[in-house]
């Protein structure tokens with residue numbers, strides 16, 4: 001008998017029929033003699049709908065974050081009840097648990113809380129009593145009992161973290177594609193499913209727009225050594241195994257291409273090139289919990305420079321508001337401006353560590369296709385550029401072809 005954690009995403013539980021399909025899959029796993037914890041997401045579209053409702057009742061104002069989490073957590077709460085009901089009506093013994101009931105504790109950063117502790121004794125007790133546990137993804141509670149949520153896509157994190165906490169033998173992330181592909185198959189139709197991928201590669205892909213897994217969940221899996229598979233809830237095809245790096249993985253130079261839309265570039269110009277300027281800028285932005293990505297500082301000519309960084313376009317107003325009060329300290333004529341309509345394109349692969357020329361190949365392919373590059377940043381295993389959002393799909397196809405990923 002094994003202890004298995006399964007996670008079913010929004011599309012997989014998107015209709016009553018699909019919930020029944022998921023219940024059947026869970027039951028089949030239990031019937032093989034395993035203990036099962038199934039983490040479920042809100043039915044597809046529900047979380048977005050709840051966000052819209054919050055916007056509608058608050059008009060110009062921002063919804064209070066505490067109440068936002070009370071609201072968002074209801075999406076997953078609906079699915080756990082329906083999935084447990086479906087299983088019970090099939091004659092199985094299933095119990096639903098909210099994140100709080102399952103002992104998932106987080107910090108107090110509403111809407112993007114971090115898990116601080118899991119007390120799984122209650123889950124173990126229920127499993128030992130022969131129950132299937134249906135656990136709400138994406139949520140937890142603070143030590144003083146406030147409901148929190150774990151950021152978009154956070155049900156992945158619930159599954160990985162619970163698998164680590166109960167020392168599960170297997171963690172399966174069921175979704176609406178057969179696994180992790182060389183690029184989003186909705187954008188590049190000849191993208192190929194990857195059989196095995198390292199934590200680092202998936203982490204870089206996830207943090208640069210490959211939303212098949214939430215990046216924080218991959219980070220968690222790497223930290224605690226949780227091997228997991230990503231596979232489809234709609235068929236029985238083998239999926240993608242995500243695990244620590246092996247020697248043979250190095251021979252593949254580029255594993256995948258990621259794209260991220262809806263980005264904006266924020267530029268602070270007229271900044272005195274003195275120690276402390278960058279720290280003031282990014283201190284002010286991070287206090288607002290805004291995620292900053294590519295950072296570029298120009299070479300200063302006259303002791304004055306400008307600094308640009310990218311953020312999600314929805315964070316522009318917040319970033320500008322956070323920066324206005326510190327502008328006077330940055331230089332007499334310091335100004336902040338923003339440009340949206342940009343997107344990020346990344347190529348990722350651990351083989352890049354031992355192969356040179358990847359950047360040159362990437363830039364040449366984009367230039368041959370007439371696609372202009374604005375900003376560039378690199379890590380050991382990733383190169384990211386920004387391009388116009390209107391050209392991102394074409395850019396992804398060009399990259400995929402340039403690195404021969406369709407033949408992978």
Ligand code: ADP
Pocket residue numbers: 008009010011012041153174175176177179180181182183184185186209210211212213256
């Ligand atoms: P779930 O609701 O199951 O969590 P998501 O919508 O979060 O599913 O993630 C699955 C989607 O991720 C797929 O439908 C696919 O369009 C998208 N995706 C983006 N990049 C990739 C990739 N490289 N491989 C697989 N899927 C990808």
Ligand code: ASP
Pocket residue numbers: 009010041042047048075137138151152153154155156
């Ligand atoms: N329902 C949440 C979201 O849409 C969490 C998840 O599906 O993983 O982001």
Ligand code: MG
Pocket residue numbers: 009153156211212213214
């Ligand atoms: Mg998801």
